[in-house]
Amino acid sequence: MQDLPKTMKAVVTTGVGDYGKLDYxxxxxxxxxxxxxxxxVLAAGVNNTEINTRLGWYSSSVREGTQGTGDGEERSDGGWNETTPFPFIQGTDCCGRIAAVGPGVDETRIGQRVIVRACMRETGFDSMKTVWLGSDFxxxxxxxxxxxDAEAFSVECDWSDAELASIPCAYGTAENMVERAGVGSGMRVLVPGASGGVGSAVVQxxxxxxxxxxxxxxxGKRDMVRNIGADRVLTRDDDPLEALGAESVDVVIDNVAGAGFGTMLKVLSRGGRYVSSGAIAGPIVELDMRDLYLKDITFIGCTAWDESVFPNLISYIEAADIRPLVSATFPLEKIAEAQRAFSEKEHAGKIVLLPPM
Structure with a gap:
């Protein structure tokens, strides 16, 4: 076992507010x-959730999209589960190397390169209760x-640390939605936000x-989305109902929501499924109940990852069935610059932070 230092560099999020709340x-x-x-930690991906938590976006009092908050107001319901445990260290995506083990853990694990299952079902997979790395602790x-120990999954591949760190949150969330929706051969799947971390994972x-x-x-991102496997790409200026037709898709996997929500239900076929784990364009939507019940549509909310999700991802990586999309890397101390770049939404895929070695 390597000699471990007594102190480390970290970004401590001190409360709800702007980038000034990120203390390196x-x-x-x-x-x-x-x-x-x-x-x-070898690399750590940047996600909407870290920004949303810092901004208190998960509070029911917030009605705008994920880039619309940041007034610095403390919100008791602003975290994923309970009050956010400020001050604490965020960071949901982790690629790391095991440096030491606690009592009861096999010491032969030391030295393994792993990715961490960020969504943890502490009371078992029969319960939807979760705790999240970098959100709840x-x-x-x-x-x-x-x-x-059980949440650190060894992976054998030639990917870089940054590429592995792009996987856990985005691909775990995406695989969970694809699995829950029962996506299979021959089905037509519509993916709003297809160039983002989760959206590009859903496409693949x-x-x-x-x-x-x-x-x-x-x-500007049409070619990128086509290159990762999309059979057809619409732009945000297109009207999906006009372009695709009513009742033309079997599944909508949508982390965008906002004003376009109603149209997603129009293009869903009878018996179709609408699946979501986010609402970057706004959480408050207008629902025509007739679309829901007259077309026998199923709504599927996805936060708690099912047991098969992470082992599936490891097998896909090792079989080269998926490929990472890293847009940029930043040193950990440049986290504000990284989150600002993330929020501008000019990137495709993931932005990743690299701690000092």
Whole structure:
């Protein structure tokens, strides 16, 4: 086992507010407890959730899209589950190397390169209760992080650390939605926001299952979405109802919501499924109940990852069935620049932070 330092560099999020709430500073290196492993963080992806949590966006009092908050108001319901545990270390995506193990963990795991299942079902997969790395307890925006041994998955591949760090949150969320929706061969799947981290993962994972995939993105990202497997690409200026026709798709996997929500139900076929794990264009939507009940549409909300999701992803990586999309990397201390670039939505795929080695 390597000699471990007593302190590490980390980004501590001190409360709800702007980039000034991101404090890059020295912190104690955590000690792995019983059943835990200590990871040296090799790379950590940037996600909507870290920004949303810092802005208090999950509060029911917020009605605008994910880039529309940031007034600095503390909200007791602004976190995923309970009050956000400020000050704490965010970072949901983690690629790391096991540096030490706690009591009860096999010491032969030391040295393994792993990715962390960020969505943890502590009371078992029969319950939808979750805790999330970097949202409910300290995460990967640091040089070291402790996680449960069972949530650190070894992966054998030639991907870079940054590429592996692009996988957990986006692809875990996407695979969970694709799985829950029952996507299969011959189905027509519509993916708004197809160039983002989750959307681009959905495109690849739905294509892997034999679906016909239609992506929606900005005009400048059409080629990128087509290159990762979309059979057809619409731009945000297109009217999906006019372009595709009523009742033309079997599944909509939508993390955009907002004003376009009603149209998604119009293009869904009878018995179709609408699946969501986000609402970047706005959480408050107008629902025509007649579309829901007259067409026998099923709504599927997805936050808690099912048991098969992460083992599936590991197998896809090792079989080269999916490919990572890293748009840019930033040093950990440049987190504000990275989140600003993320929020501008000019990138395709993932932005990843690299801690000092």
């Amino acid at each position: 500073r020295d912190c104690p290196v955590p000690k792995p407890g019983p059943g835990q492993v200590l990871l040296q 300290d995460g990967a925006f640091a040089q070291y992080v402790s996680v449960p 994972l739905a294509k892997r299952r034999g679906a016909t995939v239609i992506g929606i993105t900005s005009a």
